[in-house]
Each structure stands twice: as C-alpha cells, then as structure tokens.
Amino acid sequence: MSVSVEQQRTRSLPLSLVIDCWAPPHTESVPDFLTNLRLSDLYNLPGVSVPMNPKIFSAMRAGNIYLLENMKTSVTPMTCLKNDKGDSVLHLAAALGHDELVERIISECPSLLLEQNWKDQIPIHAAAYAGHLDVVKTLVASIAYFSGKILSEEERERFNVYVLKDIDGDTPLHAALKGGHLETALCLVKANHLASFLQNNAGISPLYMAVEAGGLALVKEMLNSLSRNVQGQESNLASRFEGRKSLVHAALKAKNTDILNVILHEDPSLGDEKDEEGRTCLSVGAFVGFREGVCNLLDRSTSSVFECNGDGSFPIHMAVEKGHMDVLVEMIIRCPDLIELLNKQGQNILHIAAKSGGYGHLTIIELMKRLYRENNHLIEEQDEDGNTPLHLATINWRPRMVRDLTKYPSNATRLLKIQNKDGLRALDIAELNLQSNYIFRERMTLMVLLSAYKPKGYDRIPPSGMTLRSRSELADPNKYKDRVNALLVVATLIATITFAAGITLPGGLNSSGKAILATESKYDMFVGFMLFDIIAMVSSIIAIIALLWAQMGDPELVHKAFRLALPSLSMALTSMTLAFQCGVMLTTSGNRFILYFIGMIQIPFFFVFVLVLVPYVGQEYGRQFGRSMDMCLWILLALVTEDDAETYHNSGSCQTRGL
Incomplete structure (x- = not known):
C-alpha cells in the first residue's frame, strides 16, 4: 500500500x-x-x-x-x-x-x-x-x-x-x-446547519437526501435550524437551499406523510414546484400510488389536478397509467370533470388504461360503467391518430382489456366499426400485425376480437389460437413446420405406448392365451382398460395422418389439418390417461389403500387436466361462442402475462404497420 x-x-x-x-x-x-x-x-x-x-x-x-x-x-x-x-x-x-x-x-x-x-x-x-x-x-x-x-x-x-x-x-x-x-x-x-442546504455536483442537497431517506427527525432539525437563522425575516425555504427544489416530490416518493406535512408547513409554495422531468407534485403522488399524500395535496388545493405536466399529461393520467384505482377515485370524487381531460396526444383515461394493461386497469372499465350507465362517450373517443381505446388495446396486445371493451354495454357494436386515420378497425390491426411465431398474448387478442366481430370465414374459432393465421403465414407455409413436427412426435409416442400396452396386457396371459386378469370379478375394469387403450391409439393415428397432410405445404391444408389433429390428440391423451388408471386399479384390486388413493387423486387430476388441455385444443363449431367456450376463453386469458409489456414492446415485436 x-x-x-x-x-x-x-x-x-x-x-x-x-x-x-x-x-x-x-x-x-x-x-x-x-x-x-x-x-x-x-x-x-x-x-x-x-x-x-x-x-x-x-x-x-x-x-x-x-x-x-x-x-x-x-x-x-x-x-x-x-x-x-x-x-x-x-x-x-x-x-x-x-x-x-x-x-x-x-x-x-x-x-x-x-x-x-x-x-x-x-x-x-x-x-x-x-x-x-x-x-x-x-x-x-x-x-x-x-x-x-x-x-x-x-x-x-x-x-x-x-x-x-x-x-x-x-x-x-x-x-x-x-x-x-x-x-x-x-x-x-x-x-x-449550513451544509444542509448546499448542493453537490449532482445538484442534490443534504435536505433533499434526508427527505428521500425518510428521516423525519433529521428534516425537522434542518428546517428548525433554518428558522432560527432567519428569525424576523420572511422565511422562504425554496430560496435558501441549492439544487433540486422538489422536496415534496421526494417526500411523495418516500410515501412519508409526516415529512410531507413538515415541508408544506415550512414553505407551502413547494407544493407548486415541478421536478426535473416537469411533473407536478400531484402527478408524482399519483404515479407512485401514495393515496394519503394525494389526499393531503387535494385537501390543500384542487387546482393542481388541472395542471399539465411537461409531457402534456395530467395527474389523473399518471394514476391510470400505473393502475392506482384508489388514487383515481379520490381525484374523481373531488373533481368529477377530470375524466374528460386529454393529454397532448388527445387521449383520455381509457386510452391510457388500454395502453398500460394489467389487472389493475380492468377495474377502470367497471368504474366507467358506474359513471356512465347508459352511454359512455369516452370509449368511442379517438386520439390524434384516430385510435379508440380498443385500437390501442389491440396495438399493445391487451387481450383482457379488449375483452372488457368489446363487452361494454351499448357501445360495443359501434366501437367495433370505428376506423382510425389509416382506415383500420381493431380487428384489421390484429390481423396485420399477428406474428407468424406463436406468441400467446397476440393469439389471444386476435381470438377475443374474432369472438366479438364474428367475421365471415371464421366459422370455427379455436380458443387456443393455434390455427389463427397472419398474413406472413399465408405467404410462407413453412412457418408451421416446427409446430407440426412437435405435435407429430407427441402423437407418435402415444401410438407407440398404447400399441405396446395392448399387446402386453396387465397381468400377462395364461397357457391358453387369454388374459389372466380378465376374470368375472375384474371383467369391467379389464374392458375399460382395453377400450380406452384402443381409443387412444386410434386417435393418435388419426392425428399422425392429419399432421402428415400438414407437411405437404398447402397453407389451407395445414390449417384444416390442425383442426383435425388437435382434437384427436386431445382425445388420445385423455384416453391414455384413463387406460393407465384402469390398468393400475386392475392389477392392484386386492390393495384397498391403493384403490382409495387412486380415487382421491382422480377427481382433482381430471379437473386440472381438462382445465389445461381442453381450452387449448377445443373448437367451436358454429358462429357463436357458447358458455363452455366462454369458460375456455376465461381460463386462457388467466394465463396471459402482461407485466412484461414494456420489455415486450421495446423489442419491436409488435410494431404496427401503417399506424
């Protein structure tokens, strides 16, 4: 050293x-x-x-x-x-x-x-x-x-x-x-005390850092020392410390009501300061979801709710963007007219909610239903590009938001027909931008739109979205190749297993060539095993044949092959599972503990099995979704993840052509 x-x-x-x-x-x-x-x-x-x-x-x-x-x-x-x-x-x-x-x-x-x-x-x-x-x-x-x-x-x-x-x-x-x-x-x-108000090279004073850290006693001591120093003079905190003046913003980010009160008591003018990004104090409180802080500011004055941020948005837009419903409600209670505010892109709160997505934003639809029981004009408003909230929900692949918007009473029919400045409906945007690679969220968005529009040419709408096609897939049938090969491997394995199980029966054969377990007391269980095994094998063979046709290269043939292969493969998997359970119960019929155990796990197993498999491969034959398909749709939507929206869109995977 x-x-x-x-x-x-x-x-x-x-x-x-x-x-x-x-x-x-x-x-x-x-x-x-x-x-x-x-x-x-x-x-x-x-x-x-x-x-x-x-x-x-x-x-x-x-x-x-x-x-x-x-x-x-x-x-x-x-x-x-x-x-x-x-x-x-x-x-x-x-x-x-x-x-x-x-x-x-x-x-x-x-x-x-x-x-x-x-x-x-x-x-x-x-x-x-x-x-x-x-x-x-x-x-x-x-x-x-x-x-x-x-x-x-x-x-x-x-x-x-x-x-x-x-x-x-x-x-x-x-x-x-x-x-x-x-x-x-x-x-x-x-x-x-003088060092409390000096800025460093980053423009931050110790007072600002103390507020960020939530040190109430420290902040009080700093401000008390200032008050002692300026006795007999007009105290203006903002004029006496260097660097960032947005102390209220820091207190809101720290979600500390006590510090917020101390600062505003010392210098109420700090509540009017904007931070380095041009955001008002109320906007920062709404952005972080600090309900107590927002109420504190609103109780002092409601004028800031109509003050614009540097990016052209308002505090209510910040609350909606982050899905803070409690903050949104507090603002609307005090100023009901806030919901009419537009940002610089001409977007209302439903536009913001549609872009942002997530579970928290869906309750905004419920709030709108309560405020506008007969007709909600916000749902049909178009921004400067002519996009409605439904357009933006589609552009950003928000299937849950799309579902709620298309089910909105009295507005849904008109909403589906509205075109943006490029002459595109929401369905047109989804069909244009659907990737050939299977992106679950995109397929679900398109499927929800199809269930609402019910256009011609979609008599069968698969809830899985497996056979929904993009424009690029119509031009390049090889896009299906990997999917076909994966399903073909699964179908072949099922056929092989069920064939082997049918030849080597449980318990083996006696000297006369008959099944040992095919006795009178076990006959029903043995028949069940054979029946389910045969169904599984036949269904898998049908799926194999359909998938072989899919490899021929004709896009329309690929599409139809999937419609036959998926239900067949589903039937094969279900029958193979039932055959296995029958075989186990047949060979262990003398052991009551195993029989009880199989009976206990059978019901929850099949519930999960149906919950996961049936919605994925099921199809609706007809123009309308029945209740069963609505349930499948609900299950699949629960599997959609929208939390990674920012990363997803920054990757450029869903850039809208012509928008």
Whole structure:
C-alpha cells in the first residue's frame, strides 16, 4: 500500500471554503486529549507526502495504538504518511471506527483534521460515510475546540470544515446520508446547519437526501435550524437551499406523510414546484400510488389536478397509467370533470388504461360503467391518430382489456366499426400485425376480437389460437413446420405406448392365451382398460395422418389439418390417461389403500387436466361462442402475462404497420 515518489504531492490547508455565518463553539467541557493542544499545532502541516509502509497501514486498520509511540521516534513525521489513495493515518482510523486511535492521533497531529486525501476528503468525510457516530462526535468536538480559539473572522470561515466539498461536491453531511447513516447526519447538522442546504455536483442537497431517506427527525432539525437563522425575516425555504427544489416530490416518493406535512408547513409554495422531468407534485403522488399524500395535496388545493405536466399529461393520467384505482377515485370524487381531460396526444383515461394493461386497469372499465350507465362517450373517443381505446388495446396486445371493451354495454357494436386515420378497425390491426411465431398474448387478442366481430370465414374459432393465421403465414407455409413436427412426435409416442400396452396386457396371459386378469370379478375394469387403450391409439393415428397432410405445404391444408389433429390428440391423451388408471386399479384390486388413493387423486387430476388441455385444443363449431367456450376463453386469458409489456414492446415485436 505505497505510492511512487512521483505521486508525492504538497498538502495544504483548504482555502476555498465559503460560509454565510459561523456557528458558535460548543460550551461543553473540553475532552482530555485536547487540553494540551495549541492553535498553532493545527497549522503545522507537512510539505510533502511519504508512502505508508504495509506495517503502519495494517496497524491503522487494526486500530493498534501502541505503534504510535514508535512512530513518534521515526525519522518520517506521522503527518507525512499517505497510502496509495492519499489517506492519512487519521483517515484510516476514522474510516474504520477506531475512536481511541483517532483521539491519540489528533492529540499528536491535530493538523491531520484538515488534511485532504486525493479525493479532497478530510477525515470527517471518511467517518461520516462509514457511519461511525462516536468517531464523528470526536472529530466534531475537536473542530469545536479549535474554533473557539480562533479570533479572526476570516480564519473562522476557513476553518468551517462542514461545508468543505470533495471532488464530487459532497460535504461530510452528504457523505453520511449517502451511507444511509441518519444519526451521524443529525450530529453533523447540530454541529453546523449550513451544509444542509448546499448542493453537490449532482445538484442534490443534504435536505433533499434526508427527505428521500425518510428521516423525519433529521428534516425537522434542518428546517428548525433554518428558522432560527432567519428569525424576523420572511422565511422562504425554496430560496435558501441549492439544487433540486422538489422536496415534496421526494417526500411523495418516500410515501412519508409526516415529512410531507413538515415541508408544506415550512414553505407551502413547494407544493407548486415541478421536478426535473416537469411533473407536478400531484402527478408524482399519483404515479407512485401514495393515496394519503394525494389526499393531503387535494385537501390543500384542487387546482393542481388541472395542471399539465411537461409531457402534456395530467395527474389523473399518471394514476391510470400505473393502475392506482384508489388514487383515481379520490381525484374523481373531488373533481368529477377530470375524466374528460386529454393529454397532448388527445387521449383520455381509457386510452391510457388500454395502453398500460394489467389487472389493475380492468377495474377502470367497471368504474366507467358506474359513471356512465347508459352511454359512455369516452370509449368511442379517438386520439390524434384516430385510435379508440380498443385500437390501442389491440396495438399493445391487451387481450383482457379488449375483452372488457368489446363487452361494454351499448357501445360495443359501434366501437367495433370505428376506423382510425389509416382506415383500420381493431380487428384489421390484429390481423396485420399477428406474428407468424406463436406468441400467446397476440393469439389471444386476435381470438377475443374474432369472438366479438364474428367475421365471415371464421366459422370455427379455436380458443387456443393455434390455427389463427397472419398474413406472413399465408405467404410462407413453412412457418408451421416446427409446430407440426412437435405435435407429430407427441402423437407418435402415444401410438407407440398404447400399441405396446395392448399387446402386453396387465397381468400377462395364461397357457391358453387369454388374459389372466380378465376374470368375472375384474371383467369391467379389464374392458375399460382395453377400450380406452384402443381409443387412444386410434386417435393418435388419426392425428399422425392429419399432421402428415400438414407437411405437404398447402397453407389451407395445414390449417384444416390442425383442426383435425388437435382434437384427436386431445382425445388420445385423455384416453391414455384413463387406460393407465384402469390398468393400475386392475392389477392392484386386492390393495384397498391403493384403490382409495387412486380415487382421491382422480377427481382433482381430471379437473386440472381438462382445465389445461381442453381450452387449448377445443373448437367451436358454429358462429357463436357458447358458455363452455366462454369458460375456455376465461381460463386462457388467466394465463396471459402482461407485466412484461414494456420489455415486450421495446423489442419491436409488435410494431404496427401503417399506424
């Protein structure tokens, strides 16, 4: 841990500290380790730095106070020693929390209190960032002791280390808050309050950081010190601290009502500030879903609900975008006309909900049904591109939202016919942009639209969406190849298994070639096994033949082959399962425990089996969805995941052509 000679550099007392007023020194008793020090000792700084050898470095890290005696007699002064980061022995002791060692070093070399490392940090920076409260108190007491001995106002200003900034613009108070040490930060604020309002290079003040961290006691102390400082003057918090003024935004993001009240009580004008993204306080509260904070702001004034953000949206749009229904309701109760607001794209809250998707947004439809029992004009409104909420739900592949919009009373028929500026209905958009690769969410969206439109040419609508075709699939039949091959493998395996089970019967054959278990008492179970095994084999063979036809290359033939293969494969899987259960019960009929166990698991197994398989391969023969198919649709929609919407759309997988 040493540095080269070229890295040695001159160290000097910080000269660029600016302060408005100086805090009086502490009146507490002077610690013993400071009683014999003189003010001149503080300025006894070395001219050069010398690399710290590994032995001394290890001793400082271990808090070894006995090595200090040896260092006194060393040729190299203790104040000159630096590691490869420019840290002095006091930096190391302070950063590692060795309070006794810190006291010993200060009593021997008080000038190290002002010594900077190569990041322009003094020891109190290091102690504050590490959160060593006892060490910080020791350093504060030392600084207060020397401050009391300084007579010159100019020297006092130079000695205010609490406002000293490192290369990142951080004061010791910044360092404590970056480390998340609120008690340490409180100690520094009590020592000197002015640093609370100074910004670092990122434009952030300690006050802003304290609000973000949710430190109520710390925020109160910062603001109380400001109030004491401006007695008799008009207090305006926003004009007295640097950097970001959006303290209310930070309190809302932290979801801390107490801090929010303290800030607004100190300076109500901060409730009108916008953050760096141009968002109002109410918009931030709506965005994070902080209902108590939003109610707090609304109780003070409702005028901000009509204040636009930098992106042209309003607070109600932010609440809808994130699906915070409780916040949305609070806004509508106070200002019912809010639901009519449009963003700069001409979109209302239903447009926003349709784009955002997710379970939370579906309750907005229910809310609209309560507000507009007869006719909801919002559902038919078109934005600047001519898109209705249904268009946007389709563009963003939101099958649940599409289902709820198409089932909306009194508006559904007209909604389905509306065209955007490109002359496209919602169904047209889905058919144009459906990918040839099987994307479950896309197929479900198109299937829901087909169930609503019921267009000609779709007499059979498969709930799985397996055979729904995009324009690219019509031009390229090879897109089905992988799907056909996968189903063909499954069908072949079923045929092989059921064939082998039919030849090698459970229990084997007797000398006359008859099945041993085909006795009178077990005859019904044996017949059941054979029946289900034969059905499974025949169904799988039908599926194999249909899938072989699908490999011929004709797109229309592929489409029809799927319609035959999927139900056949479903029948084969069901029959194979029943045949297995009959075979197990046939061979273990003497064991009641196994029979009871099979009976117990049979019902929930078939429930799950039907729940998963039937909706996937079932078909509706006719133009209308019956109740059974509605149930299948409901099950499949429950399997759709829309939480990854942002990643999904950023990938460019569903860019709408012509929109």
